[in-house]
Amino acid sequence: MPLTPSHTSPPAVLELIGRTPLVKVTRFDTGPCTLFLKLESQNPGGSIKDRIGVAMIDAAERDGRLLPGGTVVEATAGNTGLGLALVARAKGYRVVLVVPDKMATEKVLHLKAMGAEIHITRSDVGKGHPDYYQDRAAAIAATIAGSFFADQFNNPANPRAHETGTGPEIWEQMDRDVDAIVVGVGSSGTLTGLTRYFRGVQPELAFVLADPVGSILAEYTRSGVIGEAGSWAVEGIGEDFIPAIADLSGVRAAYSISDEDSFGTARELLKREGIAGGSSTGTLLAAALRYCREQTTPKRVVSFVCDTGTRYLSKVYNDNWMIDQGLLARKRFGDLRDLVARRPSEGNVISVNPDETLLTAFQRMRLADVSQLPVLDGDRLVGVIDESDLLLSVHKDARRFRSPVASAMTDAPSTIAPGASLTELEAVLGRGHVAIVADAQGFHGLITRFDLLNHLRRTLT
Numbered sequence: 001m002p003l004t005p006s007h008t009s010p011p012a013v014l015e016l017i018g019r020t021p022l023v024k025v026t027r028f029d030t031g032p033c034t035l036f037l038k039l040e041s042q043n044p045g046g047s048i049k050d051r052i053g054v055a056m057i058d059a060a061e062r063d064g065r066l067l068p069g070g071t072v073v074e075a076t077a078g079n080t081g082l083g084l085a086l087v088a089r090a091k092g093y094r095v096v097l098v099v100p101d102k103m104a105t106e107k108v109l110h111l112k113a114m115g116a117e118i119h120i121t122r123s124d125v126g127k128g129h130p131d132y133y134q135d136r137a138a139a140i141a142a143t144i145a146g147s148f149f150a151d152q153f154n155n156p157a158n159p160r161a162h163e164t165g166t167g168p169e170i171w172e173q174m175d176r177d178v179d180a181i182v183v184g185v186g187s188s189g190t191l192t193g194l195t196r197y198f199r200g201v202q203p204e205l206a207f208v209l210a211d212p213v214g215s216i217l218a219e220y221t222r223s224g225v226i227g228e229a230g231s232w233a234v235e236g237i238g239e240d241f242i243p244a245i246a247d248l249s250g251v252r253a254a255y256s257i258s259d260e261d262s263f264g265t266a267r268e269l270l271k272r273e274g275i276a277g278g279s280s281t282g283t284l285l286a287a288a289l290r291y292c293r294e295q296t297t298p299k300r301v302v303s304f305v306c307d308t309g310t311r312y313l314s315k316v317y318n319d320n321w322m323i324d325q326g327l328l329a330r331k332r333f334g335d336l337r338d339l340v341a342r343r344p345s346e347g348n349v350i351s352v353n354p355d356e357t358l359l360t361a362f363q364r365m366r367l368a369d370v371s372q373l374p375v376l377d378g379d380r381l382v383g384v385i386d387e388s389d390l391l392l393s394v395h396k397d398a399r400r401f402r403s404p405v406a407s408a409m410t411d412a413p414s415t416i417a418p419g420a421s422l423t424e425l426e427a428v429l430g431r432g433h434v435a436i437v438a439d440a441q442g443f444h445g446l447i448t449r450f451d452l453l454n455h456l457r458r459t460l461t
Contacts, residue, residue, distance in 0.1 A: 017050045022173040027272040033292035033299045045086040047307030053083025055161035066148040074150040075137035078107035085114040098137040106311040152187040162193025182208040182288040182303035184237030188246035195250040206252035210287030212238035218254040233259045234279040255287040276309025335418040340445030351376045354406035381443035383409035
């Protein structure tokens with residue numbers, strides 16, 4: 001569709017970036033302190049990174065680094081990319097983003113919906129490796145004529161957005177009375193910008209660093225030593241190096257927060273306060289609560305809901321994913337039942353009954369992203385049906401999708417007892433079958449090759 005005159009200006013939604021609300025936490029134990037959360041999730045792109053998206057593009061346009069018809073290139077864990085895509089696509093620029101492979105599916109789909117071109121790279125390599133997301137983005141930018149590499153980790157417009165925007169907003173909303181701010185560090189733009197602003201208006205303000213376990217930043221602020229980085233599942237914060245624009249001089253306390261605490265605290269925030277935040281929000285809130293409870297005198301403390309939790313429905317708020325990652329506690333049996341991803345006793349088995357149609361079985365497989373389903377008559381296992389059974393039944397006549405599951409299922413499936421060994425399990429899976437765990441007490445669930453691989457992966461940690 002050709003642009004009309006009214007389409008030649010950026011959409012009015014960009015005017016909604018910033019001026020986000022501040023809310024008081026009321027349903028957590030905050031010790032003698034009062035804790036407030038600034039809802040950066042209310043930005044139009046859903047995160048605090050909208051602020052730097054518009055700031056970096058505006059600055060690049062002013063100084064001639066980004067010209068009409070140009071391309072914006074960036075390395076991002078998702079939210080900076082969304083902020084850049086929101087602004088850049090509205091202004092008619094091409095957007096090319098390099099993202100690590102641990103990024104939530106919702107972010108990738110959102111970026112693609114906005115017209116960004118996505119390059120997915122490894123999350124298990126460090127700075128200097130050609131597949132490290134920042135190095136890959138810089139290399140791609142070098143091959144595209146007229147490109148602007150946003151480079152949030154070195155771009156001075158990043159902290160300036162918080163020095164001139166986020167900081168003054170907090171100061172005004174807190175009636176010029178704030179004692180501490182809890183932040184995380186990814187590119188360090190938020191911390192650096194706020195440090196610069198509050199150095200002028202409230203020099204005594206303490207910054208509290210919330211850092212994922214595995215990141216080097218918390219220990220660096222405590223000892224000045226750059227340790228060896230580990231891995232973490234939280235997205236958007238934590239680093240294996242010190243960002244060039246980082247100003248850590250205002251950090252007075254630092255907390256290393258485990259993935260379990262981060263994800264669990266984010267889920268608790270939604271349950272208790274009705275606020276859906278992402279995994280980094282859980283890290284910040286967990287650190288803020290620790291800081292508040294350790295104080296002996298009242299303090300007014302601010303932290304952030306960095307982005308919206310709707311970007312993490314497949315992760316933070318997905319029990320099956322949380323269990324797969326070992327982030328959600330569940331009953332342990334000490335046998336093969338511990339490998340079952342979806343347990344009947346937990347009410348999350350995806351199944352069909354023998355009288356339902358093959359179309360129903362197909363749709364449930366697609367919805368759950370599985371290739372086989374148990375066939376249950378009440379609580380009794382009567383068969384199993386997989387995608388091969390479906391294909392054999394319908395490939396010559398699609399009308400057979402209306403046939404009952406009983407007509408295509410394997411009605412005498414081989415089972416394996418919960419107490420069987422891993423060797424016996426591997427033998428079943430090696431024959432190309434899914435393992436059906438059952439005994440005299442009934443059906444306990446299915447084990448796929450992926451379930452076994454996931455179990456073996458967890459033994460490494």
